[in-house]
Amino acid sequence: xxxxxxxxxxxxxxxxxxxFDAAYSVHLGPxxxxxxxxxxxERKYGALFNNFSSDTLLEDLGAQGCRDFISNVxxxxxxxxxxVGDSGYQQLSPNIRCFVFPRGDVSRFKPARPDQDGxxxxxxxxxxxxxxxxxxxxxxxxxxxDLCAAPGGKTLALLQTASLGFLCVNDSSVSRxxxxxxxxxxxxxxQHLTDEKIRVTTLDGTHWGEIERNVFDRVLVDVPCTxxxxxxxxxxxxxxxxxxxxxxxxxxxxxxxxxxxxxxAACPGGEIVYSTCTLSPHxxxxxxxxxxxxxxxxxxxxxxxxxxxxxxxLFRNTFHFAPDLHLGxxxxxxxxxxxxPIYMCKMRRLT
Amino acid sequence: SSQSELALSSVxxxxxxxxxxxxxxxxxxxxxxxPKHALSTLTALFVLGLNPASVLKVxxxxxxxxxxxxxxxxxxxxxxxxxxLVEGSLQRVVVHYPQILxxxxxxxxxxxxxxxxxxxxxxHQVTGILRDSPAAVLENTxxxxxxxxxxxxxxxxxxxxxxxxKLFRFSLxxxxxxxxxxxxxxxxxxxxxxxxxxxxxxxxxRVLHSDQxxxxxxxxxxxxxxxxxxxxxxxxxxxxxxxxxxxxxxxxEEGKEKIT
Ligand SMILES: C[S@@+](CC[C@H](N)C(=O)[O-])C[C@H]1O[C@@H](n2cnc3c(N)ncnc32)[C@H](O)[C@@H]1O
Numbered sequence: 001x002x003x004x005x006x007x008x009x010x011x012x013x014x015x016x017x018x019x020f021d022a023a024y025s026v027h028l029g030p031x032x033x034x035x036x037x038x039x040x041x042e043r044k045y046g047a048l049f050n051n052f053s054s055d056t057l058l059e060d061l062g063a064q065g066c067r068d069f070i071s072n073v074x075x076x077x078x079x080x081x082x083x084v085g086d087s088g089y090q091q092l093s094p095n096i097r098c099f100v101f102p103r104g105d106v107s108r109f110k111p112a113r114p115d116q117d118g119x120x121x122x123x124x125x126x127x128x129x130x131x132x133x134x135x136x137x138x139x140x141x142x143x144x145x146d147l148c149a150a151p152g153g154k155t156l157a158l159l160q161t162a163s164l165g166f167l168c169v170n171d172s173s174v175s176r177x178x179x180x181x182x183x184x185x186x187x188x189x190x191q192h193l194t195d196e197k198i199r200v201t202t203l204d205g206t207h208w209g210e211i212e213r214n215v216f217d218r219v220l221v222d223v224p225c226t227x228x229x230x231x232x233x234x235x236x237x238x239x240x241x242x243x244x245x246x247x248x249x250x251x252x253x254x255x256x257x258x259x260x261x262x263x264x265a266a267c268p269g270g271e272i273v274y275s276t277c278t279l280s281p282h283x284x285x286x287x288x289x290x291x292x293x294x295x296x297x298x299x300x301x302x303x304x305x306x307x308x309x310x311x312x313x314l315f316r317n318t319f320h321f322a323p324d325l326h327l328g329x330x331x332x333x334x335x336x337x338x339x340x341p342i343y344m345c346k347m348r349r350l351t
Numbered sequence: 352s353s354q355s356e357l358a359l360s361s362v363x364x365x366x367x368x369x370x371x372x373x374x375x376x377x378x379x380x381x382x383x384x385x386p387k388h389a390l391s392t393l394t395a396l397f398v399l400g401l402n403p404a405s406v407l408k409v410x411x412x413x414x415x416x417x418x419x420x421x422x423x424x425x426x427x428x429x430x431x432x433x434x435x436l437v438e439g440s441l442q443r444v445v446v447h448y449p450q451i452l453x454x455x456x457x458x459x460x461x462x463x464x465x466x467x468x469x470x471x472x473x474x475h476q477v478t479g480i481l482r483d484s485p486a487a488v489l490e491n492t493x494x495x496x497x498x499x500x501x502x503x504x505x506x507x508x509x510x511x512x513x514x515x516x517k518l519f520r521f522s523l524x525x526x527x528x529x530x531x532x533x534x535x536x537x538x539x540x541x542x543x544x545x546x547x548x549x550x551x552x553x554x555x556x557r558v559l560h561s562d563q564x565x566x567x568x569x570x571x572x573x574x575x576x577x578x579x580x581x582x583x584x585x586x587x588x589x590x591x592x593x594x595x596x597x598x599x600x601x602x603x604e605e606g607k608e609k610i611t
Contacts, residue, residue, distance in 0.1 A: 021537060025537075030571070032537070033536035033537055033538060033570070033571055033572070034536070034571075034572065034576065036535060036536060036537050037532065037535040037536045037537075037572075037576070037580065040535040041535065041580065041583050041584070042583050042586070042587065104575060104578070104579050106579065106582050106583055106586070334576070335575075335576040335579045335580055335583070336575050336576060336579050
């Protein structure tokens with residue numbers, strides 16, 4: 001609560017709020033009060049369904065009143081014409097399922113319980129976090145890199161597609177990587193976690209290009225950011241605390257380096273999805289713009305931006321998308337569908 | 352008719368029409384009512400200057416009045432006059448909220464003392480509260496105090512404005528829902544030590560008395576958003592079990608002397 005007795009004069013949460021008020025009232029304009037209120041109120045979760053669990057949870061979840069938003073898309077309305085760069089847009093992975101309570105319904109999920117093999121039936125995460133994984137559009141046999149993977153929500157979503165060739169999972173933080181390993185053990189059977197199928201590393205992702213270049217069919221670059229929602233609600237471990245000012249100011253630079261490393265790691269023809277959970281254009285579209293420029297100028301890599309409007313159109317009843325973003329797509333929080341913020345932009349390597 | 356009921360004839364004699372008199376008598380079957388007290392109550396209401404139709408309305412709203420002894424009723428009326436409810440306002444209060452006459456004078460004095468000493472309302476302001484929101488005297492004083500402190504500290508509203516905007520007509524939840532909705536939307540701010548805010552707060556009157564449409568316009572929100580919001584914060588507040596204790600502590604540590 002805001003007026004708790006122990007509150008310091010300028011807690012990081014209120015510094016974050018001041019910062020966002022100044023920046024987003026300009027960036028989002030009349031949308032900001034609505035987004036602000038949603039950010040400061042209880043968020044909604046999605047239950048990423050674990051196909052590896054043997055529990056018969058589907059009926060259970062259905063009985064609670066939630067539904068898989070991915071398979072339950074409304075299809076009667078014509079999607080927009082495929083735009084430039086959308087040529088290779090394929091079927092959504094039919095294996096990723098994520099349950100959400102309907103719009104306006106504020107019910108909560110119960111914590112997942114282990115099945116007879118000790119595997120959990122679902123993973124609770126921001127349902128909008130599944131979108132970058134869907135956008136990545138992993139196909140059978142693909143080599144995939146998840147560059148900033150911990151604690152592993154998106155990794156789990158990618159693993160649901162089952163037919164992966166090889167998955168490289170990385171995060172520079174030792175403690176977070178061990179959390180990620182724990183998550184993997186709680187959700188994925190051992191025979192799917194063998195060295196032939198998956199590799200977990202704890203490396204600084206900015207140097208990935210020096211290790212493995214032109215290798216991966218798909219790369220997910222889910223960068224560290226100002227984590228807007230967390231920064232507004234939790235004083236602990238808050239990037240707006242005075243002592244972390246330098247780190248915060250350095251984020252766009254780090255994000256750019258990570259994205260460039262991800263681009264280099266992808267093979268020609270390969271696809272990269274950049275994602276964040278901030279509304280900040282400096283950490284979103286600007287980073288992508290600079291990366292496109294740098295890749296071309298300094299690495300000789302040509303990229304095209306892949307239009308995601310068909311994807312957002314499919315899920316327009318589950319999420320609120322920011323209107324008219326010139327680059328990428330963004331889920332903005334709304335009280336009735338309190339997911340996000342999630343920004344994502346998809347690129348394809350032409351060379 | 353039995354001993355415990357009012358005689359129709361004596362009621363008609365007081366000036367009620369036949370059908371009014373029948374209703375008046377029917378209401379006297381209320382449990383615990385006593386024809387002697389019923390008659391003296393009706394007389395006292397006439398003496399206050401109410402007409403038969405108003406008296407009927409009062410009894411319909413609050414048949415418990417038939418159980419109040421004459422002396423008690425007189426004492427309560429005198430007490431209310433002493434608290435500043437002079438002719439005109441006393442009658443309006445009784446018609447609007449007849450339950451006020453079922454409240455022992457002592458309890459009302461306790462509430463008045465509370466409003467004066469804990470919330471530092473002037474006597475004149477307390478009279479205003481009694482006149483505009485008499486039900487406040489029946490509210491649990493902890494609730495009353497919480498509501499006052501919420502509006503005083505969180506919303507930065509002074510006593511005079513509270514009285515002017517008839518704050519005590521609204522429940523804590525109504526006040527809190529509307530205020531915190533505006534606050535989270537960035538449209539309301541707690542003033543700092545010098546009473547300054549970065550946004551211009553809407554007046555309390557506008558926050559509370561706007562109908563739903565006008566309020567949504569003020570908040571530039573949709574009805575759907577406000578509906579979901581109310582359900583969310585209801586749960587938030589229920590979960591804040593220690594909120595009251597923390598609030599008390601906060602007041603003690605940095606707030607109390609600020610009430611002026
Ligand atoms: C937004 S989180 C990733 C969330 C994760 N993809 C998921 O869905 O659960 C960003 C992660 O980037 C990691 N990180 C920060 N700097 C990094 C770097 N230089 N290289 C690799 N990972 C880094 C952080 O430890 C953090 O776990």
